[in-house]
Amino acid sequence: MLEDKLIIRGIEFKSRFWIGTGKYKDFEETARVIEASGADVVTVAVRRVNITDRNSPNLLDFIDPRKYKILPNTAGCFNVEDAVRYARLARESGVSDMIKLEVIGDERTLFPDTIGLLKATEILAKEGFIVFPYTNDDPIMAKRLEDAGAAAVMPLGAPIGSGLGIRNPYNMKIILESAKVPVIVDAGVGIASDAAIARELGCDAVLINTAVAGAKYPILMAEAIKYAVWAGRLAYKAGRIPKKLYATASSPIEGML
Amino acid sequence: MKIRINGEERRTDRRTVSGLLEELNILPGRVAVEVNLKIIRKADYDTHPIMESDNIEIVNFVGGG
Numbered sequence: 001m002l003e004d005k006l007i008i009r010g011i012e013f014k015s016r017f018w019i020g021t022g023k024y025k026d027f028e029e030t031a032r033v034i035e036a037s038g039a040d041v042v043t044v045a046v047r048r049v050n051i052t053d054r055n056s057p058n059l060l061d062f063i064d065p066r067k068y069k070i071l072p073n074t075a076g077c078f079n080v081e082d083a084v085r086y087a088r089l090a091r092e093s094g095v096s097d098m099i100k101l102e103v104i105g106d107e108r109t110l111f112p113d114t115i116g117l118l119k120a121t122e123i124l125a126k127e128g129f130i131v132f133p134y135t136n137d138d139p140i141m142a143k144r145l146e147d148a149g150a151a152a153v154m155p156l157g158a159p160i161g162s163g164l165g166i167r168n169p170y171n172m173k174i175i176l177e178s179a180k181v182p183v184i185v186d187a188g189v190g191i192a193s194d195a196a197i198a199r200e201l202g203c204d205a206v207l208i209n210t211a212v213a214g215a216k217y218p219i220l221m222a223e224a225i226k227y228a229v230w231a232g233r234l235a236y237k238a239g240r241i242p243k244k245l246y247a248t249a250s251s252p253i254e255g256m257l
Numbered sequence: 258m259k260i261r262i263n264g265e266e267r268r269t270d271r272r273t274v275s276g277l278l279e280e281l282n283i284l285p286g287r288v289a290v291e292v293n294l295k296i297i298r299k300a301d302y303d304t305h306p307i308m309e310s311d312n313i314e315i316v317n318f319v320g321g322g
Contacts, residue, residue: 022322048315
């Protein structure tokens with residue numbers, strides 16, 4: 001078997017590629033991309049209802065909550081109070097107890113404020129939320145979040161939307177070795193091979209938005225990443241060779257003239 | 258009476274959350290409502306009163322990562 005089923009707090013996740021719904025051309029494109037990705041988890045944001053134009057379409061009319069798991073986020077929250085408020089509103093909307101918890105520390109980098117993140121994780125875990133904190137690639141913080149009740153940890157590969165890939169695979173490996181909860185890379189993936197690297201390292205899943213939404217052909221990129229997430233896992237199971245500085249011949253010396 | 262919804266002033270004569278959602282043509286299923294920073298449970302929409310100068314937030318899900 002390639003890998004066990006991913007089950008988090010009793011919820012079975014069929015796909016290892018989780019996809020964001022931001023920044024697409026329209027909801028039709030969003031729906032087509034999700035379909036192509038094979039993802040069964042989609043992230044959404046919590047925002048004010050447009051009360052002046054009630055004829056504008058609603059995202060959830062294009063994403064069937066019976067078919068996809070809706071993972072609301074607290075994107076845009078810069079402190080514990082706001083993040084907790086958004087999380088509670090998300091839950092009250094009635095689609096999920098899951099929350100992709102973001103407590104952002106800085107507008108330019110969108111790096112997490114891990115001190116606030118830890119506090120918010122504690123609060124929400126106690127309230128029964130299934131908390132997925134978006135965190136740094138810091139093994140110690142991952143451990144702290146796990147201890148605070150996080151259902152999984154979501155370390156960044158690189159800044160949100162940067163497309164820089166997995167900038168610190170060594171830290172990622174340490175996180176994977178020490179974490180008892182699933183590790184889902186969130187943010188930084190730029191193209192399919194980045195997702196493959198995350199999976200080759202052993203990450204349980206990868207959450208991607210910008211790399212798909214910002215691609216010239218989002219549907220193609222969604223498909224490419226779907227295969228990369230799969231290929232990465234195959235390679236992880238196969239086991240990579242050690243890295244060496246010098247060559248080792250593949251062809252025998254024996255029998256040469 | 259005058260209330261504030263999603264940051265905008267508005268007049269209404271509706272007296273409950275349910276009534277207000279109906280007036281705004283919003284289905285209660287996929288939204289969350291906060292009145293003066295307190296989240297109102299869906300079960301309480303029919304009974305929770307709306308009063309003069311209440312500050313109301315109505316949110317739903319939009320695309321996000």
